[in-house]
Amino acid sequence: MSVHVHEVLVRSQGRVLAEVADVRLEPGRATTIVGESGSGKSLFAHAVMGTLPPELAVTGRAAFDGAAHDLADAARRRRLWGRELALLPQEPVLALDPTMRVGSQVAEGARVVLRDRRTARGRARDALAAVGLAREERAFPHTLSGGMAQRVAFAAATAGGARVLLADEPSKGLDELARADLLALLRRHVERGGALLTITHDLDLARGLGGEVLVMRDAAVVERGEASSVLERPEHPWTRRLLAAEPARWAPADRSADGRSAGEGRVLVAASGLTAAHGDEVLFTDLALQVRAGERVALTGPSGSGKTTLGDVLLRLRRPDAGGVHHDPVLGGGRAQKLYQDPALAFPPRVALRHALGDVVRRHRVDPARVEQLLAALRLSAALLERRPGQVSGGELQRLAVVRAVLPDPALVVADEPTSRLDLITQEETVRCLLEQLDRHDCALVLITHDDALATTVTQRRVRLPQAQQAVAVR
Numbered sequence: 001m002s003v004h005v006h007e008v009l010v011r012s013q014g015r016v017l018a019e020v021a022d023v024r025l026e027p028g029r030a031t032t033i034v035g036e037s038g039s040g041k042s043l044f045a046h047a048v049m050g051t052l053p054p055e056l057a058v059t060g061r062a063a064f065d066g067a068a069h070d071l072a073d074a075a076r077r078r079r080l081w082g083r084e085l086a087l088l089p090q091e092p093v094l095a096l097d098p099t100m101r102v103g104s105q106v107a108e109g110a111r112v113v114l115r116d117r118r119t120a121r122g123r124a125r126d127a128l129a130a131v132g133l134a135r136e137e138r139a140f141p142h143t144l145s146g147g148m149a150q151r152v153a154f155a156a157a158t159a160g161g162a163r164v165l166l167a168d169e170p171s172k173g174l175d176e177l178a179r180a181d182l183l184a185l186l187r188r189h190v191e192r193g194g195a196l197l198t199i200t201h202d203l204d205l206a207r208g209l210g211g212e213v214l215v216m217r218d219a220a221v222v223e224r225g226e227a228s229s230v231l232e233r234p235e236h237p238w239t240r241r242l243l244a245a246e247p248a249r250w251a252p253a254d255r256s257a258d259g260r261s262a263g264e265g266r267v268l269v270a271a272s273g274l275t276a277a278h279g280d281e282v283l284f285t286d287l288a289l290q291v292r293a294g295e296r297v298a299l300t301g302p303s304g305s306g307k308t309t310l311g312d313v314l315l316r317l318r319r320p321d322a323g324g325v326h327h328d329p330v331l332g333g334g335r336a337q338k339l340y341q342d343p344a345l346a347f348p349p350r351v352a353l354r355h356a357l358g359d360v361v362r363r364h365r366v367d368p369a370r371v372e373q374l375l376a377a378l379r380l381s382a383a384l385l386e387r388r389p390g391q392v393s394g395g396e397l398q399r400l401a402v403v404r405a406v407l408p409d410p411a412l413v414v415a416d417e418p419t420s421r422l423d424l425i426t427q428e429e430t431v432r433c434l435l436e437q438l439d440r441h442d443c444a445l446v447l448i449t450h451d452d453a454l455a456t457t458v459t460q461r462r463v464r465l466p467q468a469q470q471a472v473a474v475r
Helices: 041-049 074-080 102-111 119-129 146-158 176-191 202-210 238-246 306-315 353-363 368-377 382-386 394-406 424-440 450-457
Strands: 004-011 015-025 028-034 057-064 069-072 083-089 164-168 195-199 213-218 218-228 269-278 280-291 296-300 322-327 338-339 412-416 445-447 461-464
Touching: 004 041, 015 028, 015 041, 015 102, 015 202, 028 041, 028 164, 028 176, 028 202, 028 218, 041 057, 041 083, 041 164, 057 195, 057 238, 069 074, 069 269, 074 368, 083 146, 083 445, 083 450, 102 119, 119 146, 146 176, 164 176, 176 202, 195 202, 202 306, 202 338, 213 238, 218 238, 238 424, 269 306, 296 382, 296 450, 306 445, 338 368, 338 394, 353 368, 353 382, 353 394, 368 394, 368 445, 412 424, 424 445, 424 450, 445 450
Parallel strands: 028 195, 028 213, 083 164, 164 195, 296 445, 296 461, 338 412, 412 445
Antiparallel strands: 004 015, 004 057, 057 069, 213 218, 269 280, 269 322
């Protein structure tokens, strides 16, 4: 199936959020959109799919194998869902039903085209095996790591055999090996005659997919062409700046506000003998770790190795199966903060963002002017605060989560993939802003990341977790 989309315009209360003149999705060819966070990349994909929020207005046309569709008529496109057209959403945790086991959810996607339950179950098992999650068929979504949830969502989206796949940030939260596997899956979809539209901040993924690349900024396409040309010899100044912002090219951050070397600060967290398991898998065992004031520590390792679990244990949000964690009293009163991998988890979904930040301001007696200063530093409009979390982009919500976390002047921040939804330029600006805020009060940072270059540039030392191991029963 080929898709020709033209004259797409997405608006909110008269403001243009995305304007794309012409895009063709052809069988056997990849099309990738990169660019600025909040520039309308995901909105364009949702406009094609027919899943825009009702408060957004869209105009434009799309032809699916020549059959014309008015993009404002989302209901008509629903008959294509699963069979011909599928969307891999940016927020897999929110897309998965928390009350259903993984295998059942993937089978539900397969049943769009396979009425027999047993056959659909078989298709679901194959889809999970293809993304390396055959053993998670009976798991519930809340037990999965962010990277594992992303792969489950991919399996569910593709189980129905749709020929046109819209993938919104598919590599977010995946380690290097899992990203390579994902790239192979996406390329296989294309090689088998499928059409692929990928929205991503991962330039290596865009390079690996090839095909056409579009670069968006300020709701518009500023450059487009073959991936080999745009990503190696860009013409637009903003595209050149984007490529220069890859973490491996950053100047190393100033890692101490007062020149003190690592390991000299006050011990904020002391953990010893830590063991944690997920089901029948041992994530880590007999782990000892200290985090000192002003220190920057990276937690790295494969998807599903227990990085998020260890972060929660260090914050005492989760009890370890064995061992203990001691907190310095300075961490009391909300001075230990977490930046969630899925920032939507940090905000009440039905409350305007202004109220969510206002609660923090009132509880911690923060000068309201500081909110405005942080918004400006992160290039966020104050008008965003009038919206609910689901009405802003993932990148905007991720930056708002940074604002929320630093307002109480924390002594410790555990940041779980805190910039995974940001374009490279905005990522660099956000990390610099975060580090400046943390240095104001000698705050420690524990950074959970799959990005080796980011870990090397930002942190002083690294704790690498190995792949989780199958528990062995002793009789």
